[in-house]
Amino acid sequence: MHGLRGDLRCHPRGLGAGGVSMSWYAPRHLDEALALLAERPHLMLIAGGTDVMVGRDPRAEGHEYLSLGGVAGLRGIRETSTGVAIGALTTMTEIGRHPIVCRALPALAASARATGAVAIQNRATLGGNIMNASPAADNAPVLLAYGASVILMSAAGSRHVPYERFHDGYKTTVRRPGEILGEILVPCAPPQARHYFRKVGTRRAQAISKVGLAALLAGGPGAWQCVRFGFASVAATPILARALAATITGTVCGLPDDEDLAEALGRDLATRDDIRSTAEYRRRVAVNLVREALAPWRHQGGFDASD
Numbered sequence: 566m567h568g569l570r571g572d573l574r575c576h577p578r579g580l581g582a583g584g585v586s587m588s589w590y591a592p593r594h595l596d597e598a599l600a601l602l603a604e605r606p607h608l609m610l611i612a613g614g615t616d617v618m619v620g621r622d623p624r625a626e627g628h629e630y631l632s633l634g635g636v637a638g639l640r641g642i643r644e645t646s647t648g649v650a651i652g653a654l655t656t657m658t659e660i661g662r663h664p665i666v667c668r669a670l671p672a673l674a675a676s677a678r679a680t681g682a683v684a685i686q687n688r689a690t691l692g693g694n695i696m697n698a699s700p701a702a703d704n705a706p707v708l709l710a711y712g713a714s715v716i717l718m719s720a721a722g723s724r725h726v727p728y729e730r731f732h733d734g735y736k737t738t739v740r741r742p743g744e745i746l747g748e749i750l751v752p753c754a755p756p757q758a759r760h761y762f763r764k765v766g767t768r769r770a771q772a773i774s775k776v777g778l779a780a781l782l783a784g785g786p787g788a789w790q791c792v793r794f795g796f797a798s799v800a801a802t803p804i805l806a807r808a809l810a811a812t813i814t815g816t817v818c819g820l821p822d823d824e825d826l827a828e829a830l831g832r833d834l835a836t837r838d839d840i841r842s843t844a845e846y847r848r849r850v851a852v853n854l855v856r857e858a859l860a861p862w863r864h865q866g867g868f869d870a871s872d
């Protein structure tokens with residue numbers, strides 16, 4: 566029965582005693598979950614539910630969910646020989662407080678703490694944040710800056726996908742039917758790297774970003790070891806700013822000037838006007854954030870590992 570709890574009757578407020586029907590599968594083991602999903606690839610996976618439940622039409626009949634919340638082995642944070650492995654079901658609260666993340670991946674600790682408010686952070690998972698595939702997801706730019714990869718699992722086996730190739734369109738990913746996101750792998754950052762994260766929104770908490778930037782920077786002009794910038798809310802997907810990185814590493818003496826930064830960003834970003842902001846505002850904020858990320862090299866010619 567794959568941990569099938571059976572059809573439930575749920576009674577959303579305002580719909581009367583009849584309610585609407587839904588099916589809720591709650592496997593305990595990963596093998597069970599994968600077998601069930603292979604048989605029924607249309608099942609809606611649900612982790613913390615903070616996106617799924619908001620998006621669901623409470624009046625529609627026949628929702629079928631596969632809850633990952635009770636599946637053993639999908640949660641937790643561990644150090645590996647090459648970095649940090651984070652189970653897809655690990656919550657923002659766990660990530661934001663975890664000593665390994667706070668020490669090795671401070672930008673991810675910061676983005677987890679900036680995701681919604683405390684009640685959301687207690688339920689929202691890292692896997693759900695990137696599988697929901699919003700271009701505004703707060704943790705996505707950080708995973709891009711850190712050069713993360715993800716493990717997608719199915720009954721047929723597992724595959725490893727670099728996160729920079731994971732989002733293939735607006736709110737779409739390369740996940741195939743029958744696959745569950747199992748783990749997010751984040752490589753060790755170079756020693757002395759600057760880890761940067763900044764979310765610009767209407768407020769500091771409970772606001773979707775107008776622009777989000779994460780950066781991992783190590784070395785310096787003429788000797789860069791690592792220049793990676795991940796952005797949120799500036800294109801149809803979270804993006805890794807490759808033209809910006811090439812402009813910075815290609816400038817051997819000092820840093821590119823603001824005009825060159827803006828020109829490079831113009832090639833990376835596809836900003837648009839929408840309900841939260843304008844394309845022009847986003848472009849200007851993006852340049853300012855890049856300047857802020859690079860500030861230690863502007864002001865001191867050195868680096869600052871803390872942010």
Ligand SMILES: Cc1cc2nc3c(=O)[nH]c(=O)nc-3n(C[C@H](O)[C@H](O)[C@H](O)COP(=O)(O)OP(=O)(O)OC[C@H]3O[C@@H](n4cnc5c(N)ncnc54)[C@H](O)[C@@H]3O)c2cc1C
Pocket residue numbers: 609610611612613614615616617618619633653654679680681682685688689690691692693694695696697701702703704744745746747771772773
């Ligand atoms: C009030 C409020 C405020 C919010 N604020 C923010 C914010 O500031 N920043 C931000 O980035 N987000 C925000 N969100 C969005 C949401 O909380 C996050 O995206 C969250 O991380 C989603 O995680 P979840 O576990 O709740 O995902 P769910 O809602 O359970 O799932 C989201 C999607 O991912 C899929 N999925 C989940 N887990 C897996 C898996 N392991 N494998 C395959 N598919 C999977 C689901 O099928 C679904 O499509 C907010 C939401 C609310 C309601």
